[in-house]
Amino acid sequence: MSIFLYYQEANINIIQEGAVKGLSPQDFQRLINSPEVIAIKVDGQLKDLSEITEINPEVPVEFITINSKEALHIYRHSASHILAHAVKELYKDANFAIGPSTDEGFYYDIDMSHTLSPEDLVQIEKKMTEIIKSNSPFVKKKLRRKDAIEFFKARQEPYKVELLQEINDDEVTIYDENGFIDLCRGPHISKTGRIKAFKLLSIAGAYWRGDEKNKMLQRIYGTAFFTKEELKAYLDYLEEVKRRDHRKIAKELDLFSINDDIGPGLILWHPAGAIIRKTIEDFWREEHIKADYQILYTPHIARLNLWQTSGHLDFYKDNMYSPMDIDDISYEIKPMNCPFHISIYKSSLKSYRQLPIRYAELGTVYRYERSGVLHGLMRVRGFTQDDAHIFCREDQLEQEILKILDFTIFILKTFGFSSYNIYLSTRPEKYVGSLENWQKATSALSKALDLKGLQYEIDQGEGVFYGPKIDIKIKDSLNRSWQCSTIQVDFNLPERFDITYRGSDGKSHRPIMIHRALMGSLERFFGVLTEHYAGAFPLWLSPVQAIVLTISEKVNDFAMEITNHLKQKNIRIELNNENEKIGFKIREATLRKIPYLVIIGEKEANDKVITIRIRNGNNMPPMTVEDFANLLTKQIINKE
RNA sequence: GCCGAGAUAGCACAGUAGGUAGUGCAGCCGAUUCGUAAUCGGCAGGUCGGGGGUUCAAAUCCCCUUCUCGGCUCCA
Structure with a gap:
């Protein structure tokens, strides 16, 4: 998507999408200098802003503005060049492979003697900030392919040479950003100073060209946004992903575990996880x-012959476990x-x-997955x-x-x-x-x-x-x-x-x-x-659907009565009549993400009603246990 | 499988000039009977993932190994 901008005093208003013709040279300049414009399409061809010196009013132009996905990719791609530049400054023997933008950010694959640690990222970020501050331009240059090969050979960049050798065009482009030169199709942002918010996120190994027969390179992941707010929102999102990690929630709610003594990749379903699974299965x-x-229902193992007939031994062997012998006949645990x-x-x-x-x-089924x-x-x-x-x-x-x-x-x-x-x-x-x-x-x-x-x-x-x-x-x-x-x-x-x-x-x-x-x-x-659900399962799936919490021992009998009543109605109900304050019991039950808390004090016991606290913290008006049971049953049947 | 980082009490984590382990929560015991997200006190709990080595002495240094985590590749 691209958007045509119209300037009005110092502000720029978006008035139209798509390509336009017949802009005045003044309008054109103003737009090119606008911080919201990242690149330009002339007659459908994506170009750097710096490549365009004058405008032909007959040719349609499209401005790539910061609210487009395309602009974000260009921006992040430039950030990855800056990353590479910073790495080169810090580690002279670094060789560069590829450094594309992704939907989430960017990365660069690097081959060098120094093994990166998370602390190094701080230094690299510092260097990147310097490069951004210097506000140096990205200068595009055209080269004949064979000259480019010679150039990168001389610079001892073997991966670039390899990439060049596979390009079919006679002419290629390189970008020079204050002496850091990289093979690149472009386009790029005009100057490094346009990067407003970025962060390096992690280091990982990655094979050259994704092939495990090739050398493993070091990959640095990062992300960049047009504003600090957007970056912050993304980092918050990453936190939320961590918070919702099913492995973490599984520990908190005691859903399942994986045990070294049993083996990797083999799941032990604990009672709370198992009741959810049973509900799903039913x-x-x-x-x-x-x-x-x-x-x-079918067996877990079968004769090797079966898998020969099915062809799995030919095309699925890598994912199958070794056969076992039973009475001199080979059996195989089933992968399908x-x-x-x-x-x-x-x-x-x-x-x-x-x-x-x-x-x-x-x-x-059982399948071999690489560790x-x-x-x-x-x-x-x-x-x-x-x-x-x-x-x-x-x-x-x-x-x-x-x-x-x-x-x-x-x-x-x-x-x-x-x-x-x-x-x-x-x-x-x-x-x-x-x-x-x-x-x-x-x-x-x-x-x-x-x-x-x-x-x-x-x-x-x-x-x-x-x-x-x-x-x-x-x-x-x-x-x-x-x-x-x-x-x-x-x-x-x-x-x-x-x-x-x-x-x-x-x-x-x-x-x-x-x-x-x-x-x-x-x-x-x-x-x-x-x-x-971040562990807050809907009622019909919740391991415990409601819990009765007593305020003092005086109401134990009534609480027991309520609990038994709900149990008879097939509600997964628990009773907490321990000698604790109600605040503590509510906290415990809330952390367990139990949908309904049934609170019983002397008031309830006297009036023969119950007070319900919903998982979101709100209370429902007092009601009889029959009404509550009917409400839950209805919700469970409807899978609300 | 490969690159990198890790593994300390049930859980979350401290513990680098190497000198036989700590904190919080959970657990147990006692006191408290207290109305909407943590009452107080006490007790117990670990051969520091496993094996080997260096050392008078190893959670700490070295090697091997298992597993976990972030990626690569692959997939439900």
Whole structure:
């Protein structure tokens, strides 16, 4: 997006978006000098402000202003150059790889002898501030590519040379910022002094070109904003992310743990986490039965042969654990549930009238994940998929996809996720199945999405080798995306297992198989849920839904009566009649994020009513325990 | 797996001229019976992740190892 600005006295007002023609030279100069203009597009070509000396009124120009995403990227990219400049000043042997802007900030990959520590970032920031203060211009220069190669060879910048060798153009551009010269397409801000707010955030290792066969470089992450306020807001956001970290909340609320003695990536569900999981599972099963799925249970291990037939030993071996021997026969712990479901399908002859058959299972699988990638519940080695396999006829495919989409969105909405990023992944270079089938399946997927009015992006060539897929990423309350749901068409397994159905023509036909998971894995979904709600789960999921707090021992009998009453109504209720002050009990219960606190004092005991304090700190008017039980029951049923 | 940083009581953390461990909360005991986010006092709790080495002496220095964290790569 770009915006045309109009100046009025010293102020600049936004009056129009898009490209304009016929600006007067005076207007043009004023705009170029405006602190709100970062770069310019002349006839659609992105340029530095410094490149333009005069204006042709016939040519449309667009000003890239600071409220656009494009401007922020340019700005951050310039900040990364300044970072590199500062590093070069401090560490003479530093060699530079790439330093792009990202959606969150920028980074630069550096190769040097000194190993960076967090304290070094302070020094680098200082140096950057000096460079910004010096307000030196970014000067763009054009070079013939081979001259540029010679130039960077002479400067002993091997990564730049390598990059240059892969550029196809004869001419390249470099930017000179007060002697710090970097290969760069640009554009850049006009002068370093325009950077108003930045911060270096972290150091990390990163492979040259992201390939683990290459040398590991040191990456410095940072971010930059147009104003200090925006930077502050972003840093606050990072704090909020930390505060909501499901690993931290899990400790506070005693939800789950991971224990060295058990093993990395293996989850122990504590009572509070387990009751939430059970509630999710019960809901899941009920809804699947309503949606005409059939629930299955299958073993955790199977003979190696099965995985040979399925092909997993060929294409999924890296993620599978070593086999174990039982009576001289090799068995493998399952990384997937599909072969089991197929075996159940095959256990009897199927008629076209029976299709579609929808098998669903909360199937626990084990996959080898490299030690460095494990992360709380989000990335584990043993997890339970809310898996289902649908066997259908070709003419049923589209209808089935539609049903799955509806079902997915219903389930996700129930958990409070109502905005998504959807991706349709198409045929990759290596694939099985006929082109015709791919074509049919892909159009069935896209047609279903269109019919539902769901916006999606196409991930060209990112499908699995056995079929196209739809991935649904949910957005949480901090607007972060999480991959959970996936719907995949499979042409491979029906062939490999030779599954068939008997058609109306009396002949054998090959069904189409759809793999789908809505929550993905219960572990990850629970982790996302925890962060989404910051541990304050909605009533129907809360481990303890209400707690009775007594003010003194005198009301113990009435409190017990209330507790028992609510327990009889299937409310997850606790009683705290310990000898503590009410303020302390409220604090304890609030920290546990219990939705409702039932406060019982002599007043309540005398009037036979209860006082309710809601999680947000507000009180409800006194009511009878029957009314309270009805209120909770209604909310639980409605999953409010 | 790779780069870097870590691991001290249930939890959060102190503890660098190397001289056999502290604080707060939680737990237990006692007192207090107190109306909306912490009442007071006492007690107990750790072979300082594990193994090896240097030293008269190691939480502290060195090596190995396991795990955790931030990334890279990969993924539900």
